[in-house]
Amino acid sequence: MAMIRLEGVSKWYTPQFQVLKDCTLSVAKGEVLVVCGPSGSGKSTLIKCINALEPFQAGSIVIDGAKLPDPKTNLPKLRSRIGMVFQHFELFPHLSITQNLCLAQEKVLRRGHEEAMAKAMMLLERVGLTAHAHKFPGQLSGGQQQRVAIARALAMDPIAMLFDEPTSALDPEMINEVLDVMVELAGEGMTMMVVTHEMGFARKVADRVVFMDGGEIIEDRPTEAFFGSPHSARAQTFLSKILAH
Amino acid sequence: MLGSLDFDVITRSLPYVLGEGLRFTLTLTALATVFGLTLGTILALMRLSGMKALSVPATLYVNLMRSLPLVLVIFWFYFLVPYIGQFVLRTERPVQVGAFASALITFSLFEAAYFSEIMRAGIQSVARGQAAAGSALGLTYRQLMQYVILPQAVRNMLPVMLTQTIVLFQDTSLVYVISLTDLLGAAATVANRDGRLVEMYVFAALIYFVISFGASLVVRRLQARMAIIR
Numbered sequence: 001m002a003m004i005r006l007e008g009v010s011k012w013y014t015p016q017f018q019v020l021k022d023c024t025l026s027v028a029k030g031e032v033l034v035v036c037g038p039s040g041s042g043k044s045t046l047i048k049c050i051n052a053l054e055p056f057q058a059g060s061i062v063i064d065g066a067k068l069p070d071p072k073t074n075l076p077k078l079r080s081r082i083g084m085v086f087q088h089f090e091l092f093p094h095l096s097i098t099q100n101l102c103l104a105q106e107k108v109l110r111r112g113h114e115e116a117m118a119k120a121m122m123l124l125e126r127v128g129l130t131a132h133a134h135k136f137p138g139q140l141s142g143g144q145q146q147r148v149a150i151a152r153a154l155a156m157d158p159i160a161m162l163f164d165e166p167t168s169a170l171d172p173e174m175i176n177e178v179l180d181v182m183v184e185l186a187g188e189g190m191t192m193m194v195v196t197h198e199m200g201f202a203r204k205v206a207d208r209v210v211f212m213d214g215g216e217i218i219e220d221r222p223t224e225a226f227f228g229s230p231h232s233a234r235a236q237t238f239l240s241k242i243l244a245h
Numbered sequence: 246m247l248g249s250l251d252f253d254v255i256t257r258s259l260p261y262v263l264g265e266g267l268r269f270t271l272t273l274t275a276l277a278t279v280f281g282l283t284l285g286t287i288l289a290l291m292r293l294s295g296m297k298a299l300s301v302p303a304t305l306y307v308n309l310m311r312s313l314p315l316v317l318v319i320f321w322f323y324f325l326v327p328y329i330g331q332f333v334l335r336t337e338r339p340v341q342v343g344a345f346a347s348a349l350i351t352f353s354l355f356e357a358a359y360f361s362e363i364m365r366a367g368i369q370s371v372a373r374g375q376a377a378a379g380s381a382l383g384l385t386y387r388q389l390m391q392y393v394i395l396p397q398a399v400r401n402m403l404p405v406m407l408t409q410t411i412v413l414f415q416d417t418s419l420v421y422v423i424s425l426t427d428l429l430g431a432a433a434t435v436a437n438r439d440g441r442l443v444e445m446y447v448f449a450a451l452i453y454f455v456i457s458f459g460a461s462l463v464v465r466r467l468q469a470r471m472a473i474i475r
């Protein structure tokens with residue numbers, strides 16, 4: 001059964017500018033989907049729509065039974081069930097690492113502080129950052145911050161994780177420490193939708209690859225088939241550009 | 246000339262000038278800051294809400310307040326508040342609120358306009374992605390503001406907020422127009438009664454200076470402690 005299902009989703013930022021054009025796709029439970037495409041093709045907008053961070057004007061999205069758009073859907077609750085990792089980490093700079101991990105557990109899930117703290121420390125150990133628990137985000141490297149951001153999302157026990165170019169703001173030597181965490185997560189059966197240009201990662205863990213251009217889903221195919229012979233000329237051009245170096 | 250000065254007048258009048266005058270000034274400043282900041286934050290959130298029904302009235306209010314001289318507003322409110330109270334509470338007679346309550350309401354409403362501009366700039370100084378990150382974790386709008394956006398906005402705006410509070414501290418001296426006795430008023434009363442104008446006005450100036458300057462030192466240290474590590 002599909003964990004996330006998009007049906008004909010269209011979105012306009014202005015009446016003249018349609019950013020998403022009739023996007024249909026589904027992600028099964030435990031599936032890893034990689035989304036790629038040129039800058040400005042609507043990838044970020046698409047995953048923000050799934051997390052109800054952006055409204056859309058046509059079509060529908062169903063996530064584990066919760067429907068969008070639907071006035072009866074409790075948006076904060078829906079968002080709390082989907083983990084999201086951003087390009088620029090977006091840790092809360094005025095809170096310590098543990099406070100970053102505990103805030104939503106306590107305020108949204110109403111966990112007690114002890115329980116939230118235990119969960120936070122367990123996740124920090126998992127991403128290898130126990131020693132930095134008391135620090136503030138500004139004292140960590142980009143790679144470390146992104147691992148904290150992943151831990152913060154996991155602390156909510158999400159049913160799926162969305163990643164928006166999680167490594168593209170990182171120095172090259174830090175990319176792998178973040179990808180390693182994501183590979184491990186995929187191995188554990190987490191449902192994931194990852195916007196990335198890391199094609200090595202895509203080949204290794206993605207079940208399917210979606211290629212977007214101009215707000216449209218141009219290709220949606222099993223990973224091997226996508227890399228073996230992308231059908232569209234646009235996907236071929238795109239791949240040759242990013243695989244060139 | 247200096248020989249004819251009598252600084253004993255200061256010692257003699259200390260209980261009155263500090264105990265009544267300064268206490269009044271500090272009380273009014275503190276309460277008006279708390280209320281002004283609260284209302285100012287609400288106004289800032291209204292202006293940034295993206296909803297016309299909220300942002301237009303808030304914008305009108307802020308711009309109106311900021312284009313009127315404070316002394317005029319104090320005077321006006323002194324006469325108007327009883328009638329507004331009558332209208333709101335539907336009583337038969339104008340509601341007597343007293344000069345202090347009237348001054349407090351006036352300063353709170355007036356300062357709210359300035360604090361709202363400060364908070365608006367503060368909220369806008371918080372990176373856009375922060376709101377998305379908070380929402381993505383399931384925080385409600387209120388929780389997002391309370392735990393993520395406003396704490397950062399306040400830290401970013403602390404120096405400007407202090408400057409505004411010092412201006413307010415000094416502006417409270419305008420309550421003389423409605424015959425309230427603040428620090429300056431108390432000093433002036435003694436000065437006139439005892440014919441010691443120079444001594445009393447120098448003394449009053451010294452107190453304003455020490456408190457304003459001291460406050461800025463305290464906040465500079467506070468700011469270093471609260472600063473966001475980047």
Ligand SMILES: Nc1ncnc2c1ncn2[C@@H]1O[C@H](COP(=O)(O)OP(=O)(O)O)[C@@H](O)[C@H]1O
Pocket residue numbers: 013019037038039040041042043044045046
């Ligand atoms: N808030 C917005 N208002 C107007 N246009 C936007 C907004 N956000 C993004 N866009 C535009 O929508 C298009 C798709 O953006 P985005 O989803 O960020 O693409 P991608 O993530 O694939 O680079 C771009 O042309 C971008 O300029």
Ligand SMILES: [Mg+2]
Pocket residue numbers: 043044045164165
């Ligand atoms: Mg993007």
